[in-house]
Every structure is written in C-alpha cells, then in structure tokens.
Amino acid sequence: MTHDTLAAFKPILYALADASAFLFTTRLGLACLGGFLLFILALRVASVLSERRLLTKAAGERMGAAASLGLMARELAASLARAAGALPALAAIAVLLALVGGLAESSRRLDEYIEGRQRLAELSVTLRNLERRYKVAELRVDSVAAGIIKARAFLYDASGSQAPARIQEFELPGSEIYVDAIVCNFDYSEIAAGRAVNLAIPYRVFSDELPQSRGIGLETFDGGGLPLVYLRKDQEIYGIEPGRFRSRLAELAAAFRDEGLARRQGIVRSLYGNAVHRRVCAGESFTVWVEQSGGITIKDASSF
Amino acid sequence: MMDKKPARDGKKKIGRRILLMAALVLFCAAVAAYVFLGSFIGLQKKRIAALERAVAAISANTVPLRFMVVSRGPDSIDLRLRLYDLAGREIGMTEESLPGGELYIDFALVPFESEDGSKRWLAFPAKIFTDSLPAASGISLYGLYDRDGFPALFEGAQLGRRERSALRELFAGLRDPSAAGDEGGFGSAVHDIRGLASFVEGRVYKILCRSKGGIEITED
Numbered sequence: 001m002t003h004d005t006l007a008a009f010k011p012i013l014y015a016l017a018d019a020s021a022f023l024f025t026t027r028l029g030l031a032c033l034g035g036f037l038l039f040i041l042a043l044r045v046a047s048v049l050s051e052r053r054l055l056t057k058a059a060g061e062r063m064g065a066a067a068s069l070g071l072m073a074r075e076l077a078a079s080l081a082r083a084a085g086a087l088p089a090l091a092a093i094a095v096l097l098a099l100v101g102g103l104a105e106s107s108r109r110l111d112e113y114i115e116g117r118q119r120l121a122e123l124s125v126t127l128r129n130l131e132r133r134y135k136v137a138e139l140r141v142d143s144v145a146a147g148i149i150k151a152r153a154f155l156y157d158a159s160g161s162q163a164p165a166r167i168q169e170f171e172l173p174g175s176e177i178y179v180d181a182i183v184c185n186f187d188y189s190e191i192a193a194g195r196a197v198n199l200a201i202p203y204r205v206f207s208d209e210l211p212q213s214r215g216i217g218l219e220t221f222d223g224g225g226l227p228l229v230y231l232r233k234d235q236e237i238y239g240i241e242p243g244r245f246r247s248r249l250a251e252l253a254a255a256f257r258d259e260g261l262a263r264r265q266g267i268v269r270s271l272y273g274n275a276v277h278r279r280v281c282a283g284e285s286f287t288v289w290v291e292q293s294g295g296i297t298i299k300d301a302s303s304f
Numbered sequence: 305m306m307d308k309k310p311a312r313d314g315k316k317k318i319g320r321r322i323l324l325m326a327a328l329v330l331f332c333a334a335v336a337a338y339v340f341l342g343s344f345i346g347l348q349k350k351r352i353a354a355l356e357r358a359v360a361a362i363s364a365n366t367v368p369l370r371f372m373v374v375s376r377g378p379d380s381i382d383l384r385l386r387l388y389d390l391a392g393r394e395i396g397m398t399e400e401s402l403p404g405g406e407l408y409i410d411f412a413l414v415p416f417e418s419e420d421g422s423k424r425w426l427a428f429p430a431k432i433f434t435d436s437l438p439a440a441s442g443i444s445l446y447g448l449y450d451r452d453g454f455p456a457l458f459e460g461a462q463l464g465r466r467e468r469s470a471l472r473e474l475f476a477g478l479r480d481p482s483a484a485g486d487e488g489g490f491g492s493a494v495h496d497i498r499g500l501a502s503f504v505e506g507r508v509y510k511i512l513c514r515s516k517g518g519i520e521i522t523e524d
Contacts, residue, residue, distance in 0.1 A: 099327055102334040109341040116348035123355035130362045133516075178439065182497060185520060188363060212406065212435040271501045272521045275408065277439070277491040286490075293362045295518020297413070297425075298490035 010107060017104030020097040041079055048075045126192040133289040136200045136296060137179055138164070140285045147173055147209075149280060153218065155202055170216045174207030180215065180275040185294050187269050200274070200290040212275070269294075361422075365512040366390060368457050369429050370524055373407065373503045374399070379436065381407050387429060387449050391460025396448030404434025407503060410442065410493040412478050413517050416471075419464045425517035426471075428455060428478055430491065439493070446479050492519050 023029040052071055056063040083090075138154040149172045154164035181202040190196035206215030276288055276298045287300045371385040380403055387396040412428045429449070433442030449456040454468065455475045463471070494511065496503040503509060508524040 095327065099331050099334070102331055102338065106334040106337040106341070109338055109345065113341050113345055113348065116345060116352065119352055120348065120355065123352065123359060127355055127359050127362070130359065174440070176439070176491070178491075178493070182500070183520075192359075207438075208440040209438050211404075211433075211438045212408070213404070270520045270522045273406070273495040273497045273501070274519065275493040275495065277493065291514065291516050291518040293516045293518060294365075294512070294514050294520050295492070297492070297517040299517075 013100065013104050013107065016097075017101045021101055024097070041076070044079060045072050045075045125194065129192055129194050130188075130293050132197070132292040133297075134197065134292075136181060136288040136290050137202050138285060138287050139177060139179065139280075141177070141280045141282055143282045144175065144280060145282070147175075149174065149177060149207065151177060151280070153179070153202070153205060155218065166218075168218055170205055172205065172207040172210055172216070174209035176208040176277050176279045178206045178208070178212070178215070178275040178277040179288050180204040180206065180212060180273060181288070181296060182271070183274045183290070183296055184271050185269045191292050198290050198292055198294065200288075200296050202288070206275070208277075361515060363514075365514050365520075366427070367392075367510050367512060368427060369409065369511045370508055371409065371511075372508045373505050375505055376405075379403060379405060381405070381434060383407060383432070385409075385432070385445075387445070387457065389457055389460040393460060395456045395459070398445070398448060400432065400443055402432065402434045402437055402443070404436035405498050406435040406495050408433045408435070408439070408442075408493040408495040409511065410439065410491055411511075411513070411519055412489060413492055413519075414474055414478070414489040415517075416474070419467055424515040425513075426458075426474070427492075427513035427517075427519060428457070428475065430478070433493075435495075435498075446475075450475070450479075490517075492517075494519050494521050496521075 021029075023033050049068060049071060053063050135156045137156065139151055140154070141149060141151045143150045151170060151172070153168045153170065155166040155168070157165045179202055181200045184199045186196035186198060191198065203218050204212060204215045205218065206212045274296050276296055278286055278298055280286075286298050288296055288298055290296050367388060369385065369387055371383060374382040374384055376382070380401060382399070382401045384399045385397065386394055389395050409432050410430045412430045413425050414428070415423065416426045417423050429445040431439070431442035431444050433439050451459075453476060454472050458471055509521050510524040512520045512522060514520070
C-alpha cells in the first residue's frame with residue numbers, strides 16, 4: 001500500500017522537479033520565466049494606465065504623454081518594491097523547489113539502482129543456463145586388442161539422476177569410437193530463460209572402420225517413438241518437477257514428428273545428427289555432454 | 305488578550321524552525337542517497353557490461369563451412385562444399401559424389417588458449433563420409449585450407465605471433481596424428497538423419513562452431 005502510494009506521487013514529483021529545473025537552469029526556461037514576468041508586469045501597467053485614462057476622461061480632461069510615462073514609472077517602482085518585500089517568501093519557494101528537485105533525482109537514482117539489480121539477476125540466470133551442460137553418455141573402454149574395441153555405454157537422460165538410465169556393452173572393429181546422437185537445440189531465448197534444455201538422444205555407436213549403417217543400435221526408442229532413456233518413473237526423476245520433465249519429452253516427440261512445425265513455432269533452433277568420436281585405448285573413459293550453448297561435446301576423458 | 309499575541313508568535317517561530325530543520329534533514333538525506341546510489345550504480349553498470357560480454361562470448365560462433373546437396377540418388381549424394389575464413393572470405397571449394405544416404409561432415413575439435421588468456425574450442429573441418437562409407441575411407445578436407453602449413457580458416461582476424469605459431473603446430477598435429485600427442489581434443493561429425501531431418505536438395509546449410517566446442521547445422 002505504502003509503495004503504491006509513493007509510486008502514485010512519483011509522476012507529480014518528477015513533473016514538478018523537471019519543470020523547475022527547466023525554468024531555472026536552462027536558457028530557454030529562464031527566457032520563458034522572464035518573458036512571463038514581463039508580461040504580467042506589462043498587463044499590470046496597462047491596467048493601471050487604462051484605469052487612469054478612464055478616470056481622466058470621466059473628469060473631462062486629457063491624459064498627456066508625460067503623465068502616462070510618470071504613471072508607468074511609478075507603477076514599475078511599486079511592483080519592484082512589492083517583489084523586494086516578497087523576497088523571504090520567494091527564497092522559501094526556491095528552497096522548496098530545490099528540495100523537490102533533490103528528492104526527484106534521488107528517487108530516479110533509486111529506480112535506476114533497482115532496475116540494475118533486476119538486470120543483473122536476469123543476466124546471471126541467463127549466463128548460468130547457457131553455461132550448463134548435461135551428461136548424455138559415458139563410454140568405458142574395457143579392451144582394445146587385435147583391432148577390436150570392447151566397451152560399455154552408460155546412457156543418461158535429462159532427469160538429473162546420477163544413475164544411468166541404460167547400460168549397453170558392444171564390440172567394434174577399429175581404433176575410434178563414434179557415439180551418434182540426435183541433437184535438438186532449442187531457441188536461445190528458451191534456454192536462457194530456463195524454459196527448455198537442449199537434448200541429445202544417443203542411438204548408435206560405430207567406428208572409424210565400421211560405417212554407421214552397420215553400426216550397433218543403442219535401442220533408445222520405444223515403439224511409440226519416445227526415447228526409452230526418458231521413460232522414468234516419477235520417483236526416479238530428480239532435480240526437475242516430473243510434470244515439467246514429461247512436457248519436455250512431449251516437446252521433443254513433437255519436434256521429432258514435425259521438425260518444420262517446431263522450427264516455425266520458433267521452439268527448435270536446429271535438429272540434426274551428431275557423432276562425436278575419439279581414438280581410444282584400453283582402460284580409458286570419456287563423457288559425452290550436451291552443451292546448453294548448442295551441440296554435443298566430449299570432455300573429461302580419463303583412465304579408470 | 306495582549307499576553308496571547310507574544311505566545312502565538314513564539315509558537316509560530318518554533319513551528320517554523322521545526323519545519324526548516326525537517327526540510328534540511330530531508331535535503332541532506334536526499335543528497336546522501338544521491339551520492340551513494342551514484343557510486344553503486346557505477347559498479348552495477350560495470351558488472352552488467354561484464355555479464356553481457358560473457359553471454360555474448362558463450363553464444364558467439366564462427367561459420368567455417370557451407371554446403372549444399374546438389375542431388376541425391378537411391379544410394380548416393382552429390383555435394384558442393386565451401387570453406388570460409390574468419391572474415392567470411394571463401395578460401396576453398398569442392399564438389400564430391402559419395403555413396404550413401406546420410407552425409408557426415410567431420411570436424412576435429414581442439415582446446416586453444418589465446419594470448420589474452422581466453423579459452424575456447426577451435427573446429428577444423430576434417431573429412432566427409434556417409435552412413436555407407438566408413439570414416440577411415442572418408443575424403444579429407446585439410447588440403448582445401450592448408451596454406452604452407454597454416455590453416456587459412458583462421459585468417460581474417462588479428463592473431464599474435466605466438467597464436468599463429470600455435471595454430472600451425474596444432475594443424476600439423478591434426479594432419480599427422482602419429483606425430484601428435486593427446487591435446488584433449490575430440491572429433492564431431494554432424495549429419496542428416498534419413499526420415500527425420502534430411503538435407504533438402506538445393507538448399508544451402510551452414511555449420512556453426514561454438515566457443516564451447518558444440519557444432520550445429522542450420523539452414524543458411
């Protein structure tokens with residue numbers, strides 16, 4: 001209530017401060033004020049002259065130029081004397097206007113500070129959301145011998161759980177593992193505001209020697225076209241409200257069904273396949289991440 | 305009656321003094337608020353500018369490559385591909401015909417630290433292959449932008465001597481993996497997906513390389 005009351009007075013305060021600043025601190029304002037005062041003075045003198053002329057005429061006499069000039073001078077002197085007498089009141093008004101101006105400027109600065117804090121908070125959230133990354137898969141290479149890689153894929157979803165949604169073992173000829181995924185990048189405004197996260201569904205592994213068409217499927221989709229790794233029970237979903245998790249799934253499924261529609265609605269920025277890969281040796285592991293700035297990457301390669 | 309007038313005058317004087325004091329206190333408070341808020345706002349503006357720069361840096365990207373699927377057969381892809389430097393100038397072009405249904409454009413991603421201490425991932429177009437053509441048999445793209453050992457992709461920007469030397473060394477390592485150590489990099493092959501997101505014939509696509517290492521394909 002108090003805040004609303006104060007907010008209601010702000011326009012009046014600002015208008016008064018701006019008007020007084022204009023009138024007393026700018027050339028145009030001073031010219032307008034001076035012109036107005038001169039106009040009032042001229043009206044006063046004209047009124048006195050007119051009144052005297054009428055009286056003189058009623059008396060059957062004529063008022064000469066000298067008499068008119070004398071009357072004007074006397075009226076001017078009288079006006080100046082009245083203004084000098086009103087000096088204390090004028091000084092008080094000046095102090096009041098200065099106070100109003102000071103209050104208005106302070107209020108404006110406070111508003112600017114509050115807006116600045118809001119902007120800082122928004123930017124911090126935006127940066128935090130764009131800097132995020134989520135684990136898609138972890139690959140552990142058990143052995144590399146006679147040109148065959150034996151490895152395990154630990155597949156994760158966006159539920160936030162530390163436990164993998166699925167584990168799959170496989171063997172590939174060659175020296176480089178390719179982890180192929182469908183990548184869906186949402187619009188930057190959606191990511192920045194925290195309304196969406198970029199998604200990656202790994203669906204196949206192949207190698208430098210084995211073409212993708214003969215690669216090993218990761219059995220990631222169910223018969224209905226939804227990614228298996230996302231079909232979690234509510235109690236298995238961490239870090240995100242289950243309803244929101246499922247609506248995100250629905251968005252993904254819709255994007256898969258009609259990519260063009262999703263793009264036209266401005267939801268999906270890009271939808272494509274991405275196979276990240278790395279030369280491996282026995283005992284090595286690496287993690288595939290989906291970056292909220294876009295795309296997927298391999299980072300944190302290590303030996304286990 | 306005569307006694308009441310001096311008392312009234314006295315009360316008026318006290319009232320005026322209180323009003324004056326209140327006005328003075330209010331004025332001083334307003335000035336103090338103005339001065340202190342001014343310095344806070346200055347600091348705020350600096351922080352806002354720094355955050356805006358950080359957000360811009362994260363979403364910044366380069367476009368080293370554009371391509372178009374000229375035509376598709378039952379099991380073949382005809383492709384035209386152009387490479388660009390950091391100033392957007394075309395530095396190489398190739399046309400290829402590949403067996404397969406899904407086109408893969410492979411990049412080598414390497415971490416890099418600039419002279420100003422900023423870190424980012426650099427993307428080097430490496431090869432093209434398909435779902436039928438294994439990566440090891442893919443067509444190398446390195447030769448298209450090799451200018452006496454320097455990757456011409458990174459021309460068109462202000463680079464220091466140390467940076468140019470580091471880029472030359474990185475590029476040499478990519479072209480000859482047996483001679484290079486593990487720089488902590490990885491490969492990233494972006495591609496279309498038959499039945500879900502296929503490249504449309506005659507449409508130009510561009511590849512966006514993000515500073516954090518992600519790669520995207522979007523329509524140009």
